[in-house]
Amino acid sequence: xxxxxxxxxxxxxxxxxxxxxxxxxxxxxxxxxxxxxxxxxxxxxxxxxxxxxxxxxxxxxxxxxxxxxxxxxxxxxxxxxxxxxxxxxxxxxxxxxxxxxxxxxxxxxxxxxxxxxxxxxxxxxxxxxxxxxxxxxxxxxxxxxxxxxxxxxxxxxxxxxxxxxxxxxxxxxxxxxxxxxxxxxxxxxxxxxxxxxxxxxxxxxxxxxxxxxxxxxxxxxxxxxxxxxxxxxxxxxxxxxxxxxxxxxxxxxxxxxxxxxxxxxxxxxxxxxxxxxxxxxxxxxxxxxxxxxxxxxxxxxxxxxxxxxxxxxxxxxxxxxxxxxxxxxxxxxxxxxxxxxxxxxxxxxxxxxxxxxxxxxxxxxxxxxxxxxxxxxxxxxxxxxxxxxxxxxxxxxxxxxxxxxxxxxxxxxxxxxxxxxxxxxxxxxxxxxxxxxxxxxxxxxxxxxxxxxxxxxxxxxxxxxxxxxxxxxxxxxxxxxxxxxxxxxxxxxxxxxxxxxxxxxxxxxxxxxxxxxxxxxxxxxxxxxxxxxxxxxxxxxxxxxxx
Amino acid sequence: xxxxxxxxxxxxxxxxxxxxxxxxxxxxxxxxxxxxxxxxxxxxxxxxxxxxxxxxxxxxxxxxxxxxxxxxxxxxxxxxxxxxxxxxxxxxxxxxxxxxxxxxxxx
Numbered sequence: 001x002x003x004x005x006x007x008x009x010x011x012x013x014x015x016x017x018x019x020x021x022x023x024x025x026x027x028x029x030x031x032x033x034x035x036x037x038x039x040x041x042x043x044x045x046x047x048x049x050x051x052x053x054x055x056x057x058x059x060x061x062x063x064x065x066x067x068x069x070x071x072x073x074x075x076x077x078x079x080x081x082x083x084x085x086x087x088x089x090x091x092x093x094x095x096x097x098x099x100x101x102x103x104x105x106x107x108x109x110x111x112x113x114x115x116x117x118x119x120x121x122x123x124x125x126x127x128x129x130x131x132x133x134x135x136x137x138x139x140x141x142x143x144x145x146x147x148x149x150x151x152x153x154x155x156x157x158x159x160x161x162x163x164x165x166x167x168x169x170x171x172x173x174x175x176x177x178x179x180x181x182x183x184x185x186x187x188x189x190x191x192x193x194x195x196x197x198x199x200x201x202x203x204x205x206x207x208x209x210x211x212x213x214x215x216x217x218x219x220x221x222x223x224x225x226x227x228x229x230x231x232x233x234x235x236x237x238x239x240x241x242x243x244x245x246x247x248x249x250x251x252x253x254x255x256x257x258x259x260x261x262x263x264x265x266x267x268x269x270x271x272x273x274x275x276x277x278x279x280x281x282x283x284x285x286x287x288x289x290x291x292x293x294x295x296x297x298x299x300x301x302x303x304x305x306x307x308x309x310x311x312x313x314x315x316x317x318x319x320x321x322x323x324x325x326x327x328x329x330x331x332x333x334x335x336x337x338x339x340x341x342x343x344x345x346x347x348x349x350x351x352x353x354x355x356x357x358x359x360x361x362x363x364x365x366x367x368x369x370x371x372x373x374x375x376x377x378x379x380x381x382x383x384x385x386x387x388x389x390x391x392x393x394x395x396x397x398x399x400x401x402x403x404x405x406x407x408x409x410x411x412x413x414x415x416x417x418x419x420x421x422x423x424x425x426x427x428x429x430x431x432x433x434x435x436x437x438x439x440x441x442x443x444x445x446x447x448x449x450x451x452x453x454x455x456x457x458x459x460x461x462x463x464x465x466x467x468x469x470x471x472x473x474x475x476x477x478x479x480x481x482x483x484x485x486x487x488x489x490x491x492x493x494x495x496x497x498x499x500x501x502x503x504x505x506x507x508x509x510x511x512x513x514x515x516x517x518x519x520x521x522x523x524x525x526x527x528x529x530x531x532x533x534x535x536x537x538x539x540x541x542x543x544x545x546x547x
Numbered sequence: 548x549x550x551x552x553x554x555x556x557x558x559x560x561x562x563x564x565x566x567x568x569x570x571x572x573x574x575x576x577x578x579x580x581x582x583x584x585x586x587x588x589x590x591x592x593x594x595x596x597x598x599x600x601x602x603x604x605x606x607x608x609x610x611x612x613x614x615x616x617x618x619x620x621x622x623x624x625x626x627x628x629x630x631x632x633x634x635x636x637x638x639x640x641x642x643x644x645x646x647x648x649x650x651x652x653x654x
Contacts, residue, residue: 375613377580421620423644442644461645467620497610501639
């Protein structure tokens with residue numbers, strides 16, 4: 001018996017890297033796909049973030065610009081009114097002071113307001129409210145300024161005056177008045193030009209730089225919330241007209257205007273996406289490894305199945321060899337008579353069957369045919385069969401009649417304890433007399449084919465061997481025509497589960513009739529037709545033909 | 548004789564007591580070499596009670612092979628056995644094997 005090599009059945013050991021190539025490739029693909037999707041989402045989110053930041057900053061810059069625009073009237077209106085008053089009162093100092101007083105002071109709009117007569121070569125203030133104007137100490141600058149302002153119908157701005165206490169000056173004179181008065185006011189700028197917007201202001205999320213004029217010249221810096229400028233990074237600038245000059249406002253967000261979450265969103269996407277990609281890659285790796293393992297197992301199982309099949313085939317072949325060893329090698333061939341036999345083991349059965357047959361020439365003109373079937377299967381049935389067969393051979397040699405053979409066989413079996421029974425058919429053939437005598441121990445009667453017509457020999461069987469003591473066996477003698485054929489068989493040839501036995505018998509009768517063919521061919525045909533595919537029982541068949 | 552090549556056949560074995568004092572073994576399903584031993588064990592238990600008679604009710608038995616018949620024959624050696632309601636298939640097997648006297652069918 002072949003024993004399986006355990007090495008051959010073990011799964012193949014992993015060689016080299018513990019990461020097999022195929023699963024790794026799949027998981028790398030999964031990882032790259034995941035990262036690509038993550039990157040796409042992150043970039044989209046980043047683009048959207050920048051877009052909305054730009055839009056929001058533009059809106060905020062315009063809002064601040066609008067606020068600045070509102071500053072102009074608040075400066076111009078008191079100056080314009082004061083200028084008209086001065087023109088109307090001929091430059092009354094008392095009238096001017098009382099009018100302008102509410103606007104002048106350390107924490108008011110102007111630190112200084114003064115009245116100047118226009119059209120003079122050396123302009124100087126005629127009336128001063130608040131501190132002395134810085135412009136008064138700059139005669140050259142004052143001359144140039146007023147020469148220009150005299151013909152300007154709007155608010156005129158001086159530019160930044162002084163350095164230790166920088167100020168910004170504004171002038172307004174009523175247009176079209178000859179030798180009228182100009183009202184001039186100054187505002188003090190913070191010395192370091194730094195000013196924070198109030199914390200609760202609507203613009204607390206912005207940093208700003210405010211320049212006088214239309215350019216970002218650091219000399220023109222009015223006020224800023226920053227320590228360092230010019231501004232780098234995201235920024236927007238708005239130019240707001242301011243009298244004959246302008247303000248240039250540059251704003252930059254202190255932080256994300258849309259909120260910290262949207263600023264962080266691309267990074268959140270990157271981190272979460274990378275984690276998910278990594279998890280997907282690991283999962284892919286795991287699944288792929290499982291699959292590989294399953295495939296390996298399948299290979300092993302296939303190998304085991306092949307091994308089993310081989311073992312099964314070997315065992316079956318052993319069983320068949322044993323069966324054949326227990327059955328006769330050759331059958332006697334007498335003049336005027338032909339004998340042939342077939343044995344077919346049950347399909348897919350390992351066990352040795354309990355069927356047997358013998359054809360014994362008792363003398364030159366007589367033959368005894370024995371066919372039997374022992375209940376059960378396996379080695380026990382086979383050894384029982386062997387002992388019954390040898391006992392029967394002994395009785396046959398004694399030239400006992402069929403009934404006597406069965407009687408002796410019954411006595412033999414009953415002489416010891418047993419838990420089986422056997423059906424046995426015993427037929428004595430008289431070759432010359434064309435006659436047969438049969439006795440049956442519960443065995444199916446044989447088929448007789450005469451002139452192409454098949455019929456079962458009419459004989460009522462007695463009890464099987466091993467069932468009852470003192471069992472009488474009866475004989476039937478039948479004369480046959482020349483060239484007749486006798487077919488004795490075991491029930492495997494005719495028995496089908498769930499089918500009446502007579503149906504199987506009729507099937508056999510139909511298959512056996514018709515034109516005569518050589519005896520060997522006939523037996524082969526019957527076996528092929530009736531006991532071929534998937535039959536459960538083993539089958540023995542013996543044929544005798546008179547010539 | 549017949550052997551099932553497809554595992555163990557299904558059989559249900561029930562026992563009852565007849566008013567006449569006979570033990571009734573009711574078989575349903577298929578009786579063959581794969582499950583004959585379980586019936587043999589059941590019968591051994593029943594015979595230990597020494598019933599007057601053993602009746603096999605085969606009304607629901609669809610198939611019986613030689614191993615099954617061997618069990619019935621074994622019972623018939625130890626007790627008076629009758630078959631009740633055998634199907635035509637089973638009845639024919641009993642007839643053909645010449646067991647009508649050993650395993651008589653109830654009228």
